[in-house]
Amino acid sequence: MFNGLAIRGIKKNGEMIRVEIYGSSIFYRGSTSVTGTILDVTKQRLAEGALRKNEEQLRTIIEHSNELFYIHDTKHVLTYISINVEAILGYTPEEMKRKWTGFATDNPNNLKGIGLKETAIKTGKRQKPYLLELEKKDGTFVLFEFDESPVKDVTGKVVAISGAARDVTLKKQTENKLIKSEQRFRDLFNGITDIIYTQDLKGCFTSVNPALCKAFGYEEDELIGRCSAEFMKPEIAPNFIKEYLEPLKKFRYHEGTTIYFKKNKKKLYVEYKSVLIQPENGEPFISGTGRDVTERILSERKVAKLLKQVTQSQKMETIGTLAGGIAHDFNNILFPILGYTEMLLADVPEDSPFKKSLHKIYTGALRAKNLVKQILTFSRQESVELKLMKMQPIIKEALKLIRSTIPTTIDIKQDIKTDCGIIKADPTQIHQIILNLTTNAYHAMEDNGGGMRIGLKEVELGEDDIITHDMAPGAYACLTIADTGTGIDKYVIDKIFDPFFTTKEQGKGTGMGLSVIHGIVKTMKGTIKVYSESGKGTKFYVYLPIIKNASEKQTSLTKTPYQGGTERILLVDDDEEVLTMEKKMLEHLEYQVTSHTSSIEALEAFRASPDRFDLVITDMAMPNMSGDKLSAELIKIRPDIPILICTGFSENMSKEKAEFLGIKGFLMKPIIMKDLAKKIREVLEANNK
DSSP states (O other): OEEEEEEEEEOTTSOEEEEEEEEEEEEETTEEEEEEEEEEOHHHHHHHHHHHHHHHHHHHHHHHOSEEEEEEETTOBEEEEOTTHHHHHSOOHHHHOSBGGGGBOOOTTHHHHHHHHHHHHHHOOOOOOEEEEEEOTTSOEEEEEEEEEEEEOTTSOEEEEEEEEEEOHHHHHHHHHHHHHHHHHHHHHHHOSSEEEEEOTTSBEEEEOHHHHHHHTOOHHHHTTOBGGGGBOTTTGGGHIIIIIHHHHHHSEEEEEEEEEOTTSOEEEEEEEEEEEOOSSSOOEEEEEEEEOHHHHHHHHHHHHHHHHHHHHHHHHHHHHHHHHHHHHHHHHHHHHHHHHHHHHHHSOTTOTTHHHHHHHHHHHHHHHHHHHHHHHHTTOSOOOOEEEOSHHHHHHHHHHHHHHSOTTEEEEEEEOTTOOOEEEOHHHHHHHHHHHHHHHHHHHTTTOEEEEEEEEEEEEOTTTOSSTTOOSEEEEEEEEEEOSSOOOTTTGGGTTSTTOOOSOTTSOOSOHHHHHHHHHHHTTOEEEEEEOTTSOEEEEEEEEBOTTOOOOOOOOOOOOOOOOOOEEEEEOSOHHHHHHHHHHHHHTTOEEEEESOHHHHHHHHHHOGGGOSEEEEESSOSSSOHHHHHHHHHHHOTTOOEEEEESOGGGOOHHHHHHTTOOEEEESSOOHHHHHHHHHHHHHHHHO
16 A cells, blocks of 8 residues: 655656655455556645745744744743844743743833733734833843734634834934934023024025014914015015025025014014025025014114214304304404494484485394304303293294295194193294294295194103103103105205205305204203105204293283483493494493493402492403403492493303392393393392382
8 A cells, every 4th residue: 555655757748747646456366456546736746845935034034133023822921932032132042931021121111011912912903013121131121112913713812922023222212312302402492592493495484483482472373484574664575585585595694684573563673694404305494593682773773873962962062162252253343333333323314315324234233143143042152031931822923924924835734732831931032943944844845835734742751752862851842843845865964953054045044043943942951853855845843841830921021211321330341442332332322431441440440439330331251350250349349339241152151140240230242222221221220229
């Protein structure tokens, strides 16, 4: 008998086949015969060969893999583990054939993996990969990632767990380092006070740090995706591509300072540095840092403005001192012209052919006198009497005069608030301010017409609102005179308050108007500000301090009769021509005059006969002994002697100082006869009371 006898053969077509013969021998009646079966097992043998080959390949892969392959029963006893376990954990496969939990560490994180394994055994469902920390034979720890599947029998019952484990210790350490590094970067990104941002190539924010959000006043989601040009001035935004993106793409770097507008509409000045990043993998982007420099820039501008104001103040003071000195000398020249002309006008008959010429001389001299007064006002060396007053009546009176002199092609509107408070000022000078500024406005609109607006209101200026360094916070009367005329070029606007500076054609201005106004306003402890743009008109703002808790005092000027007298006068002036003219003027008024060009000689004459004189008239600026010192010596000799002091330069003398010294009267040169006559009578009559 024979079973499974394998025989190779060749078919008729030449194909190799394998057959197995199953048969037996039969003895019948002394003879033997054979019966059996022949089976073609060619395909079966080929399949078995392929299976053996696959098994060999799989064994080779497992043995040389970096992963462990294993099977354990439902009681966690390992029944199979790949041979490479010795290279990975140090144990032989035979040493590993026990409960795998004996190799697990006490790491609390292992509990999660054990729980997933138990769930797979109970439910028969594959669980997600998990981490377990195992202890190697040498006592070191290694972290594995386990990926397992339940093994079921024909009834569906879980009988084992098969899986693969890979060493992820180094990977996890690297991940942890990356996480820590990213966290440090995130902490730096979120905690740094400087602005950090990234943008796409269109300039839109792709990431922003909290410092940027705080500076802009927006939440992060309000900024992401929006172009930074959206937060700029409308006139700057169109240049964003040309002045920022294009240079950045070309040179891969750009820095500067720009102005943004925060969510609350306030200006935000940012000093930035942007870099174009071109990674090997991925799209290029813009990375940048910045700093909020708003406070610094505003402080620098404030300091620059203050320095400019101080420089301007020093310049005006220097020019004022020079102008005051010139005015003093000019007064001495002008005084005789006015005095002699006035006396001639009084003496010549009305039908004299010289009367008209003398009037013209006198008118011209008066104009020169007013010009000197303007110079002294500009230099703040003219003594003026300031009164508590409201501006509204003066403005309305001035507007009536203005309307009658300005053509109807210029529309005049007024907005005079009745609740504007009381100021301390000279009414004549307020009138002068209004007439001068409105005349300038008229000249700016003379050719093409336009509109003029005159306004008055009370404003409260805080520490941040004051315009010049010498202003104090508080309430101010704000006089506004605006026009729609030609405007002032930005290159000359800083010079408009300089004396004799003018852009008007010859015959339309001396260049003194605005400088005089500047001096007047400063005398009243106020300030004047101008805003203008060439071709778009001009606005002047005059700020004068409001006097709180004060009531307006109305004063009326009464004319003193033009009269002389017979009193005896001691006249002192170091300028002989002025002295001669003054003596004749006084004698014309029928006074008895003793004159001296030397203050020392005048003092000796008075000391010799103090009761001889009823009045002393002295100049202020004289050599050897000034008028105030002479007055002090005279008063020592005779305390009741009335003294009238005259000066063309009041820097060292004022009405208040004169009164303090006991001087009864104070006059500014050049003096006309009616003013001199009036003042003499006032002094003498006051002294006789």
